[in-house]
Amino acid sequence: MLPLPDHVTAALTSRDPLRVYRAAEDAQEYLADYLDSIKATAAGTLVTAHGGNKSAAARELGFNSPQAFAAWFNRRGERTGAAEAAPHAPEQPALYFRNPDEARDALGDWFLEQQSVTDRLEPLVLGALAVGLTPEEVYRLSGIPLTTVKRMRPAKIEVAADLGGLEAMTVLDETARALTAHALALAEAARADDQDESLLRSPASCGAHIWSVAARAFVHQLAPAALVPAETPEVRALRKAFQNQIAAQDAAMAAAHPNATDEELQELLHDAEPPAELLAAQKAYDTAYRELVGEDDDDSAPTTLLDPDVWLAAQISQFNREAATLRHPDRYLSDERDGARLDAMAGAYEQLAAAYLHLRATGTVPPLTTPGNPR
Structure with a gap:
């Protein structure tokens, strides 16, 4: 090949x-x-x-x-x-890389960024047209070729549900919990197929891994509080004690400076050394809260600044592209089981794309069929 x-x-x-x-x-x-x-x-x-x-x-x-x-x-x-000697006057020095691997990683990151922009193109253009912009205005504002804009325009544009409002936050939280539960159920069912941990993963385990990664990304990007446990009575009491200490400091500062404005009081509080009782209450509450919610494994992952619908639209395009690549006729297979693994991963991407598409189209939690719990 x-x-x-x-x-x-x-x-x-x-x-x-x-x-x-x-x-x-x-x-x-x-x-x-x-x-x-x-x-x-x-x-x-x-x-x-x-x-x-x-x-x-x-x-x-x-x-x-x-x-x-x-x-x-x-x-x-x-x-x-001639190609090697083509004259070029650089605007600034080249990037510094410590070794070739760093350069390869940087080029790979650049490629992924370009793919992300491409993934957002079609939903972006259709959304702009649906809200009333003309193809000429889309071209003028974005530089997207006018012929491309006109070609993308269907007879009827299906507009996604509004996922940016306060009501949608509940749906996103419920979807995050549903995706997480589904991924855990798939992982549990896949353990029966992983008879020997020294061997490559089973097809079911490969598919479950795709769901697990996607669920964590969804929680981190769109519903960071969805999996936070309910506050226990002990943590609630420590939180109230901490809040009371803050209120006591505010009252003491106001009593010491009766003629100060609210803005001046805030500045005085900012510059003042916190009382020992307040610091102790804060430490007690922070410790208890961290024990309750656990450590966030995704703290280092970048958080999107995109609207939820924009992020979901890009994810759908990415999932469909990954599935098409995994099912490509020229894909490399080391053995028959390798083909089953790739098919399972492609199926997971296709199911995720369908779930996200349902969420975008209806604004409701997508129906997920977990092993032993059909819906």
Whole structure:
């Protein structure tokens, strides 16, 4: 199988015909250059094998004349040299990388960022059109080609439910709990298939892992308080004691400065050393609260600044792309079980995309079928 860059391979499976067409053009150019390089290298090796006699190599390769071979061979070298020597005046110094792996990681991150932007394109354009913007205004504001905007516009635009309001927060919290419970149920059911921990994961375990990662991301990005346990009486009492100490400090400061404005009092409180009783109450409450909720494993994960609907739309596109890649006819399989694993992972991505699509379309918790608990 001929090599292609990962981003070209991924784009060839896209639903967007324009993206597929451009990816095919990129692939054609890349493969032509790749094969041309192989031909030139082979020709050079053949010349060497003939002791540097280009005429003999030209005859063996079927060129009409040594001059025709020399012109072709020289053009190949000139084109490569011209590309390397193309003049460029950089605006600023190059990024500093400690080693090649850092550069590879940075390029991979850049590619993922570009994919994220592409994933948001179609829902963004359709939403702008649905709210009343004209294709010309979309083009003027975003730079998205007018022909692309007009092509994307369907006869009827299905608009997602509003997931940015206060009422939607309850739905997002319930969805987060449902996704988490579903992922745990799948993981529990998959343990029966993992007979030997030294072997690769079973197909069911691979699918469960996809659900687990997606559920954690959903909680972290859209419903961070969904899994926080209910406050116990002990924690509630410590919280009230802490709040009482804050109120006592505020009252003491107001009594000491009866003529100060609220703004001046806030500044005095900010600069004052907190009383020992307040610090002790705060420490007691913080300790009890951390024990109640546990440590957040996703503290280091970046939190999106996007609207929930925008984030979900991008996730759906990403899940569909991942599923298409995993089901690609040219996927590499080491054995039959490897194919089952990839199918299970693709199925998980497809189910997640369907669940998120239901949430976006209806504004309700998606129905999930957990093992032993059909809904």
